[in-house]
Amino acid sequence: MVSRWLKKLEPPHGYLVVGLLLATVSCLPLGVMAAGWLGGAEALLGVGLLATLVGFVAGLTPLPGWLVGLFGLLTGIEWGAATVGRLLPGAAAAGRELVRSALWLWKGLHGAWTADWPLVPLLADGWARAQALAGRLGAWLQAGLSGGASHDPLVLLLLAAIALWWPAYWAGWLVARRQSALLALAPAGTALVANCAFSHGAGVEWLRAFLGGSLLLMALVHLQHQQARWEREGIDYSTEIRQTTGLVGLGLASLLVVASLATPYLTWRKPVDLFWRYASGPYQEVTARLDRLFAARKPVAGRPPAGGYGQGHELTGPVELSRELVFYVATSDPPPPPEGEGQGGNTPQHYWRQVTYDSYTGRGWENGPIEEVGRQAGEPLASPPGPRTVLTQTFTLVRPALGLAPAANEPVSAGQPCGLVRRSPDDLVGLSLQADRYTVVSYLPSPTVEQLRRAGADYPPGIAARYLALPAIPERVRELARALVAGAGTPYDKAVAVEAYLRALDYDLNMPAPPPGDDVADYLLFKARRGYCDYYATAMAVMLRAVGVPARYAAGFAMGQYDYARGAYAVTQRDAHAWAEVYFPGYGWVEFEPTPYRAAFARPLGGAAPLPTAAAAHVRGGWTASTLAGALGVLAGAGLALAGLFWWAARRLRAQRRAAPAQLARQTYARMLRAAQRVRLGPATGETALEFCERLGRALEARGEWAGGALGEARAIGRAYVRAAYAAVPPSPREAGQADAAWQRLRGKLRRLFWQRRPG
Numbered sequence: 001m002v003s004r005w006l007k008k009l010e011p012p013h014g015y016l017v018v019g020l021l022l023a024t025v026s027c028l029p030l031g032v033m034a035a036g037w038l039g040g041a042e043a044l045l046g047v048g049l050l051a052t053l054v055g056f057v058a059g060l061t062p063l064p065g066w067l068v069g070l071f072g073l074l075t076g077i078e079w080g081a082a083t084v085g086r087l088l089p090g091a092a093a094a095g096r097e098l099v100r101s102a103l104w105l106w107k108g109l110h111g112a113w114t115a116d117w118p119l120v121p122l123l124a125d126g127w128a129r130a131q132a133l134a135g136r137l138g139a140w141l142q143a144g145l146s147g148g149a150s151h152d153p154l155v156l157l158l159l160a161a162i163a164l165w166w167p168a169y170w171a172g173w174l175v176a177r178r179q180s181a182l183l184a185l186a187p188a189g190t191a192l193v194a195n196c197a198f199s200h201g202a203g204v205e206w207l208r209a210f211l212g213g214s215l216l217l218m219a220l221v222h223l224q225h226q227q228a229r230w231e232r233e234g235i236d237y238s239t240e241i242r243q244t245t246g247l248v249g250l251g252l253a254s255l256l257v258v259a260s261l262a263t264p265y266l267t268w269r270k271p272v273d274l275f276w277r278y279a280s281g282p283y284q285e286v287t288a289r290l291d292r293l294f295a296a297r298k299p300v301a302g303r304p305p306a307g308g309y310g311q312g313h314e315l316t317g318p319v320e321l322s323r324e325l326v327f328y329v330a331t332s333d334p335p336p337p338p339e340g341e342g343q344g345g346n347t348p349q350h351y352w353r354q355v356t357y358d359s360y361t362g363r364g365w366e367n368g369p370i371e372e373v374g375r376q377a378g379e380p381l382a383s384p385p386g387p388r389t390v391l392t393q394t395f396t397l398v399r400p401a402l403g404l405a406p407a408a409n410e411p412v413s414a415g416q417p418c419g420l421v422r423r424s425p426d427d428l429v430g431l432s433l434q435a436d437r438y439t440v441v442s443y444l445p446s447p448t449v450e451q452l453r454r455a456g457a458d459y460p461p462g463i464a465a466r467y468l469a470l471p472a473i474p475e476r477v478r479e480l481a482r483a484l485v486a487g488a489g490t491p492y493d494k495a496v497a498v499e500a501y502l503r504a505l506d507y508d509l510n511m512p513a514p515p516p517g518d519d520v521a522d523y524l525l526f527k528a529r530r531g532y533c534d535y536y537a538t539a540m541a542v543m544l545r546a547v548g549v550p551a552r553y554a555a556g557f558a559m560g561q562y563d564y565a566r567g568a569y570a571v572t573q574r575d576a577h578a579w580a581e582v583y584f585p586g587y588g589w590v591e592f593e594p595t596p597y598r599a600a601f602a603r604p605l606g607g608a609a610p611l612p613t614a615a616a617a618h619v620r621g622g623w624t625a626s627t628l629a630g631a632l633g634v635l636a637g638a639g640l641a642l643a644g645l646f647w648w649a650a651r652r653l654r655a656q657r658r659a660a661p662a663q664l665a666r667q668t669y670a671r672m673l674r675a676a677q678r679v680r681l682g683p684a685t686g687e688t689a690l691e692f693c694e695r696l697g698r699a700l701e702a703r704g705e706w707a708g709g710a711l712g713e714a715r716a717i718g719r720a721y722v723r724a725a726y727a728a729v730p731p732s733p734r735e736a737g738q739a740d741a742a743w744q745r746l747r748g749k750l751r752r753l754f755w756q757r758r759p760g
Helices: 002-009 015-025 027-035 043-060 065-084 091-109 119-146 153-177 181-198 204-233 241-260 269-293 449-453 461-467 475-484 491-503 520-528 533-546 613-620 625-658 661-678 689-701 710-726 733-757
Strands: 312-314 325-331 352-357 364-366 371-375 388-397 410-414 418-424 427-432 437-445 551-557 561-563 568-572 576-584 588-592
Touching: 015 027, 015 043, 015 153, 015 181, 015 204, 027 043, 027 153, 027 181, 027 204, 043 065, 043 153, 065 119, 065 153, 119 153, 153 181, 181 204, 410 427, 437 588, 449 491, 475 491, 475 520, 475 533, 491 533, 491 576, 520 533, 533 551, 533 576, 661 689, 661 710, 661 733, 689 710, 689 733, 710 733
Parallel strands: none
Antiparallel strands: 312 364, 325 388, 325 568, 352 427, 352 551, 371 418, 388 437, 410 437, 418 427, 551 576, 561 568, 576 588
8 A cells, every 4th residue: 555655656757866866955955064164054954855845846837937936036035034043833832832723713613712822922932033033134234234244143044045945946846847957956066066165175075976966867867858758759668778777877976976086186277376366356355255244154174172171161153063972971870761661750860060160251151260189099089068979980982182071060089090170179170081981989969959948048258259250241131130039038949940031942053153242141131032051051150140149150061872782871962061050058069950952950859949920921021912913914925825826736737647648638739729719820621730730839939039939839739639639659648748838838828819919
């Protein structure tokens, strides 16, 4: 049954051609990702694949070329904005709200109407995102017109998504409609070559894959074109030719890829010198202007070394986290139960801390005066206070030179000689180790919620002086912090209130860099309203300090995924993380998780306190009906227009496929005959069908340039009809479909002639 469905849904070109087309076009976004100059480039892969599929479907429909082009232009802009600006809700959120709307409608039909339509918050959120995107585009345009610089990477990502959509859409449409793989892939290939050239060869492996795929695709598409011609002309051919052509094309593609490996070693110095002699000035002027407009783009050459925190950490724009393995860590805890076996709530949560910072600068974090004290293997490192559990960890580094050594919370001893990097004897910055494999014992604070609430606010003078200090920050940050903790009676409740507020915001690795001079906490809380762990940890520490609770910024790695074969957690670059730590007298530094992407720490006896009313009001916000009216109208109108266009095109395509080729050819000829008779160009007495089509086409082309191509279109319809009516072998599905496509173009010319002949 599955095979029948696959056969029924198989496109006219076959699954092989479509799959090879998608793989070849995807080399362009993969090359951009490999170049590394564009933050958030992983979103381009989905954009390219979707654009290719949409273009291919549009090429199968009888829509005229100008309408297909206009549709591709508009959808590229709309989908680029929706993807980069995150205007569409996630699948889970959309499904949840649709279910709630269905229940709301069902209750309403049974007389229980309510005023709160469930989709209103979803639409309000989408409209707010659209307004934010429009504001950022306006700021970028204003910076360009005024000669200023733009540090917003979202605009560059948006333009890249739109620019990628069009060559991918063009490739899908031209392969489906014109069967011309060379012209179809030329724009994408040109863009990929430019990406490699301007990123100093980065991503060249994807260019080689693109060349090989293009050559193989050209061979297959050309074979299909020849097969259609052979069927149309009644020429017999072997069915095994497709397999032979595929093998030959694969061999040639492999040779092309191998030959491309030698290309970097061949140079033509004179043409290069001639080019730069005349183009150097204009090129530098253009690149300087682009650097000014897209100042937030990532440099293509030179990457910062792994690890190496140094004395400061400044918060920047988008980050890219790969799945590259960093280290394994085996612990003295029992292994977590496999997924689906329950007891997940009993699995302890640990973070592998590398460094802590004490001084907030408004743009990031720094450390005050620090010292490094040597310790021998097994020598005590620290003695943290309060109830605690003991955790032994054995780290195996896959990537050396991480900087400070990862370890859970407060390390108290190490199995190798190490350096203790600290601000004071009881204030640890991090652990310095040279080994690629080492063992650390840590004390982990394990107080209950009630114990933390009773800890009070009697802070040691050194802690209060260092971890309550703030530079001049915007007053509205302090006001928001005071509003969030209104009604919170203890420092713990204040920390939970701030944590809950931040966890209600959005997680986004494509967070743009704050404008020069902006305080990063203020930027997150009042402008961006989204970010990643660095921003959330910073905002929590700053707001808690503003209300008298000592807090600091900590960075390292999250727990990772447990590898049951190795008996250890596998930690990758994607687990790089930052969080906030709060000081409680008698218990030391306790971790809090303000980042929405990560799970909050579960503590015994009640966990987090309820969110205070003032904080909840800040999270919800308010929307009026007038604000939603414009969004509803635009979304409804655009959705209905696009749905109607695709419904009409799909209906035409379905009717074309269901009709037998001979029947479709007769129907097409009959439609042309009726239209010709309305303009008094019907068949003459004794005139054959082919003679009639010849005369009709020439008569139309004689009317003016607007009727160009009418002769070829009439001939195609006539040939298909003659084969359907008189030949022993009926027309092929491809020939009948070409006749129908020719009629779609000829119909407009006959209709124009009809209106020209009407009096008045």
